[in-house]
Amino acid sequence: MSANFKNTGFGSALRRFGMAGAIGLVLFVIGVTLFYSDSFQRLAAAVGTDVDLPDAPGAEVAQANRAAMHAASAAWAKDVQVAAPHIPVGIDGFFAPPTDDEIPDGPFGEAVLRGRDIFNNTPKFAAQYSGNSQSCVNCHLDAGRKVFSAPLWGAYPKYPMYRGKNKKVNTFQDRMHGCFTYSMNAPASPAGGPPPLGDQVYLDLEAYAFWLADGTPAGQTLPGAGYPKVAKTELGYDYERGAKVYAANCALCHSADGQGHIEAAGNVRFPPLWGPEAYNWGAGMARIDTATSFIKYNMPLSQGQTLTDQEAWDVASYINSFERPADPRQVGTLEDARQTFHKDEQSYYGKEVRGKIIGHGVSRTTVAAE
Amino acid sequence: MQHDEHRDLSKVDRNFEPYEPYRPVPLLLIAVACSLAIWGALTYIDNLTTAEQFVSRITPVSAEPVMPAAELAEGLGNASPETLTLVQAGRDHVWSCASCHGAAGEGTATTPRLAGQLSDYLLKQLVDFRDGTRDNAHMIYVAKALDEDEMHELANYYAQIRLPSRVGPRLDGDLERGRQITHEGDWKRNVPACVQCHGSGAEGVEPSFPVLAGQQPEYTFSQLAQWHAGARGNSPQQLMDKISQAMTPEDMRAVADYLATLPLDGAPASQIQ
Incomplete structure (x- = not known):
């Protein structure tokens, strides 16, 4: 019996404990080193677990990268032997557009500020040309900055561009002319149409877009630009399925009747999605595929990419299955306009929905009369 | 006989030790315990210093006398006597709203201001407390003692109180x-x-x-x-x-x-x- 306890004296136990303590310390150090090394994050990324973003405020990182870009740009202008500037990016890896505190003083900065105001509250700051309750910012979130929401910094460097919609090379102003005509439903505005080319509204918006694109390489397609396409699903789209998706995910803000919420002071809190205050039948968003892309990547607000592709298609078809202001290009019959302007697109224009052909359009006066 | 064979004591192992022999705890196990202890101790110290920094950063509340919220508020009497009793005195063992949220629903620190809050929102919170979908021991206790009509009336009561910001x-x-x-x-x-x-x-x-x-x-x-x-x-x-x-x-x-x-x-x- 005594043989079993031969090496278990108090001194030996202390020695063993000391050794264990030392190994423990080594284990702890190894653990800490592993945790703070990249390998841990790489492993987490490899198995598909979300790795927390760095703790620094997103804006701070973006601003630091922008400052570095400006410094490198100035150095490069003096000496081409130094490294050319990088495109500034944020913590998400996408382009970092300037923040409002970078708006310069002087006439150009004033134009940028006016453009920003028009962009964020079109019915108020471009009242003359606004025919509904929509603002640019409704589809171009974060004041035209958000990735996958057709950010201005992604769009501006791509113009002039040939567009199939009007079969000509479009300047950035031509493009905005289209936005006012269709998305802002300018035919119903006090002016009766969009601002004429060269109008101050365009100059201000263009100044804002140009300023937001500071640091982008002209002509290049940047990641995060536009609305990414969503693949067609096997089931196709169905507005009746979409009604359920809408009730569960959209009605909280846009309300069950799709009319959104307008504050007492007139500010549009949640934009109307159909009816006379929405974009008209000629707008890109009236096409189900475009609406699907926008919804999939941006809605519900702050929860982009949480709906399935199927849900996004269905709910987009639901939203675009209601009447909205008429397509201003329609001169003859609805069927003529469908053949000419809507033939190969994914929309319900001129088609039967809930037993009725839709696309004739609704206006503020017709709705008020009902 | 088979029985005798089983009783044959000469076959008993005389060296058999019925007690588990002493086996030392594996060294690695103690080492892991040690490393966890180091981790724990460092985390504790870290939390302690962060908490101290946080407390020291909190601006002390001004010692100046301020007008009681109840004197600035409008609409404090706009409810049925039963509702006002719930607000001011509570019922049976359930304490009154005012005892925590203040005489005018102005709240204090982590107890929220209720004055002027949206009625629908307040009602949903009461229902959620009652149903256990929002957690707070005090509010669950209170909400379970209220019926739905009382919740409606309390929500409407606090929503209509007008009180300038006091924070x-x-x-x-x-x-x-x-x-x-x-x-x-x-x-x-x-x-x-x-x-x-x-x-x-x-x-x-x-x-x-x-x-x-x-x-x-x-x-x-x-x-x-x-x-x-x-x-x-x-x-x-x-x-x-x-x-x-x-x-x-x-x-x-x-x-x-x-x-x-x-x-x-x-x-x-x-x-x-």
């Missing part, structure tokens, strides 16, 4: 950062602007988006922290859960403090588009 920044948050998150958001972290849903002056949007302006900053912070940690889960569509999880503790403090600076008279603060 300011108290958490030493970065107010400029708070302004940025409130009015512009931080989309690189997928955090939208507060005002995008809660109204251009954070004055609340019926029926689901509560008033944030003038709320007790400690309360706003504590709720963001609860969503961040997964301790509160009754936000519709998990909107606030995900937004709070994308926010850093510094951002939460900044935004809680900034929202406390916003006025409640309906006049929008500067910089609102």
